[in-house]
Amino acid sequence: MELRHLRYFIAVVEEGSLTTAAELRLRTSQPSLSRQIRDLEYQVGAELLSRSVHGVELTAAGKVFLDHARLALAQVDAGVEGARRAARPARKTFALGFQTGLEMNWLPQAMRVLRDELNSIQVTVSSDYSPDLAEALFRGQLDVAFLRVEPAFDLGYAVVDHEPLIVLMPGDHRLTSREAIHPREFIGEIFIGGSNKAKVLRAVTEDYLHHFGLDIKLDHGVDSTTMAMSLVASTRGLALMPAYAKDLLPPSVVWRPLEGEVPTIDLAVGYSKSNTSPILKLFLSRLEELRAPMPEKKN
Known part of the structure; x- marks a missing residue:
């Protein structure tokens, strides 16, 4: 079994079609791709994909194999990145990642922590969904990320904040007259929450509703606060979203706090345990400074 077999298999699954994967993503012929998939299934000893006129679908064996295939490729990519990093004589950059929207509150604190090093390093900043940030840390593409504690990745985490959940609603919604919203008010309303990709937010939300004995189904799952x-x-x-969303709202959307004991979602600084960057070591040693309020500017 070769790495190309895994890459071909994942491409077919993500495209949902042998033809589309072959022509638009892998730049190969459909018959050649079909042979590669058959070779893979022969080596695994099980059918991984079921084929029909509507495309391809994962079999039960395929669903299990997919997770392992992705992990295997991620580990190879992490190894390549780690080797390249080790071959460089010195680390001149420090890559920061933020869950989209969190830069506004946390980038100034992060730069304050790095204040003594800014003249000698280049800091790069990016934003993405929390699971994607975790994967980038795992692959060695980021040094530090402000994200959720993603259980699917073996990373180091230091929790720096516990964000309460708030309720987002249209500006002219009937509940805008309330000072706080009880979860039973979600009954009969269109409910928006974390998608399967935003697993941490979804789990916190479901636990909160179950605590009140509410079986409220998600109408729309979203990956980000902007969605x-x-x-x-x-x-x-x-929508139930972390409190940082209130700083991003358009005029048509308002927020209200939840009534009573409010659920929180952890915000953590994540990093790869195998990253030996001295700048990372310095950053982690100053985490308490992240939690300190920013000094006020003098007029």
């Missing part, structure tokens, strides 16, 4: 705000405005639904 949630768009759906709140367009569907007139209610």
Whole structure:
């Protein structure tokens, strides 16, 4: 079994079609790709994909194999990145990642922590979904990321904040007259929450609703707060999102706190345990400074 077999298999699964994967992604012929998939299934000893006129679908064996195939490729990529990093004489850059929207509050603190090193290093900044940030840390593409604690990745985490969840709603919704919202108000409303990709947010939300004995089904799952705000405005639904969303709201969307004991979602600084960067070591030693308020500017 070769790495190309894994890459071909993943491409077919993600495209949902042998033809599309072959022509648009892998730049090979469909018959050649089909042979590669058959070779892989022969080596595994099980059918991984079921084929029909509508495309391809994972079999039970394929679903199990997919997770392992992705992990194997991620480990290879991490090894390549680690080897390249070790071959460089010195680390001149420090890569920061933020869950989209968190840069506004946490980038200034991060730069304050790095203040003594800014003249000698180049800091790069990017934003993405939390699971994608975790994968980038695992692959060695980021040094530090502000994200959720993603259990699917073996990373180091230091929790720096516990964000309460808040309710987003249209600006003219009937519940805007309330000072705080009880979860039973979600009954009968279009409900927007974390998608399968935003697993941490989804789990916190489900635990919160189950605590009140509420079996409220998700109407729309979203990966980010910006997607949630768009759906709140367009569907007139209610969304449970972390509190940092209130700093990003458009005029058509407002927020209210939850009533009573409010659920929180952890925000953590994540990093790869195998990263030996001295700048990372310095950054982690100053984590308490992240939690300290920014000094006020003098007029």
